[in-house]
Each structure stands twice: as C-alpha cells, then as structure tokens.
Amino acid sequence: MSTNDWPGILGDFEHLGRPDQPSHQYKEESYEHCTTALESYHHAAHALIYADDDSIKFKFYPARAAIMMQMRCDGYVGFPGGMVDDGENIEAAVNRELREEIGLNLKKYEITKEDHFMSQVSEFKKLCLHFYVKKVTLEEFFEIEMDCLRAPDHGTEVMGALRVPLYTMGDGMRGLPVFLANQFIGNARQQLITALLKLGIMTEDEVIKVLKGTEMFKSSL
Numbered sequence: 001m002s003t004n005d006w007p008g009i010l011g012d013f014e015h016l017g018r019p020d021q022p023s024h025q026y027k028e029e030s031y032e033h034c035t036t037a038l039e040s041y042h043h044a045a046h047a048l049i050y051a052d053d054d055s056i057k058f059k060f061y062p063a064r065a066a067i068m069m070q071m072r073c074d075g076y077v078g079f080p081g082g083m084v085d086d087g088e089n090i091e092a093a094v095n096r097e098l099r100e101e102i103g104l105n106l107k108k109y110e111i112t113k114e115d116h117f118m119s120q121v122s123e124f125k126k127l128c129l130h131f132y133v134k135k136v137t138l139e140e141f142f143e144i145e146m147d148c149l150r151a152p153d154h155g156t157e158v159m160g161a162l163r164v165p166l167y168t169m170g171d172g173m174r175g176l177p178v179f180l181a182n183q184f185i186g187n188a189r190q191q192l193i194t195a196l197l198k199l200g201i202m203t204e205d206e207v208i209k210v211l212k213g214t215e216m217f218k219s220s221l
C-alpha cells in the first residue's frame with residue numbers, strides 16, 4: 001500500500017512510522033545540528049518518564065526503576081510523544097503530545113531543554129527523533145500513571161501506558177528479555193536500551209545477558 005492510500009489524518013506521516021529496514025539506521029547527532037542544518041527534516045520528540053524503585057517484585061526480583069512506555073494504536077510499543085508541527089518548538093511539541101497521550105500535568109512535570117537526552121537521525125526518512133528523559137519520584141510516577149486513563153488520546157492513539165519489567169526470571173527469558181522481543185516503533189527499543197545504560201539502571205554486562213535471553217526467546221518460537 002502506498003503512502004497516499006492511507007486514509008484521513010494518518011496519510012501524511014504514515015510512511016515515517018513504518019517498520020525500519022536494517023539499512024535505515026539512526027545516527028546520533030547533536031540537538032543543535034538537528035535544529036539548524038537539519039531544520040527542513042521531519043522532527044518527532046518522545047519522552048521517557050521514570051523513577052527509582054527499590055521495591056522487590058514477587059519477593060525476589062529487584063524492580064530497579066519504574067519506566068513508562070505505551071502500547072500504541074498500531075500495535076507497536078513506544079514512548080509517549082509525537083511529530084513536531086511546522087514552526088513548533090520541539091519542547092512545546094513533546095509537552096503537547098504528552099498532555100494528549102498520557103494526560104501529563106504540565107504545571108508539575110513540564111519537559112524542558114534540560115531533559116533532552118539524545119537526538120538521532122534517519123537519513124533515509126529525513127527524520128530527526130529527539131528523546132527526553134524526565135526523572136520523578138515513585139509517588140509522582142504513580143500519579144502520572146493514574147492520569148493516563150483520563151488522557152484525551154487514551155483509547156484512540158494510545159491503548160495504555162505500561163511499565164517495563166526490568167528483571168529476568170529464572171528461565172533467562174521472561175521479564176525484560178521477552179519484553180524486548182515486542183515490536184517497537186522507530187528507534188524506541190534503542191532509546192530504551194541506551195537509557196538503561198546511560199542512567200546506570202543496568203550495566204553493559206547485564207544488558208548483554210538480557211539481549212541473549214531475547215534471542216533465546218525468539219529462537220524458541
């Protein structure tokens with residue numbers, strides 16, 4: 001189906017959200033480069049909201065952190081956020097999308113330039129993906145989760161917020177390894193793994209072990 005066959009408001013941007021081919025790699029670029037030299041590209045901005053969580057799940061697995069992702073209407077897993085409109089500031093766009101998609105209380109949790117974490121570019125799609133990370137307390141995280149159900153886009157663009165399981169169960173697959181076998185939109189999977197490492201939530205050795213578990217799970221299907 002070609003882009004133009006898509007109905008309604010999905011038509012213009014549908015091609016940007018199609019599953020990526022291995023050749024469509026995302027390359028990290030500075031925010032400044034993206035907003036100057038690449039200004040004419042499409043831009044989208046998404047945010048990871050998280051809290052430290054020192055609870056133990058099932059009396060055995062350290063939770064490590066509460067990280068919010070979402071099930072999208074197209075069946076992919078991603079972070080809340082969306083396309084930057086023409087002439088719109090990137091932080092204004094991510095805040096607008098977070099209010100629409102997860103009902104974020106912007107008076108308390110506004111995303112700012114200080115929350116910018118990385119920007120990555122797909123030359124193939126002429127698309128810059130800007131990624132923000134916001135740390136809140138666990139109590140605030142619960143409050144943000146509760147607001148998701150009342151968000152304007154809940155049940156249309158967003159089918160529900162979810163928490164990423166950060167433990168691996170006894171079989172070496174269930175938990176984060178199986179979670180990572182989901183279908184992720186854009187570079188959301190890469191964003192999640194990069195954040196786990198850079199935020200010090202998991203070590204490189206732990207991530208490598210998890211990814212081996214994911215491969216083991218996939219080959220068991």
Ligand SMILES: O=c1[nH]cnc2c1ncn2[C@H]1C[C@H](O)[C@@H](COP(=O)(O)OP(=O)(O)O)O1
Nearest residue numbers: 016017044046078079081082083186187188
């Ligand atoms: O979580 C994400 N991480 C990285 N890229 C993402 C994520 N979610 C979507 N995308 C990509 C897919 C598309 O190329 C654009 C815009 O998608 P979307 O968020 O669906 O935009 P709208 O809500 O339709 O404005 O970003």
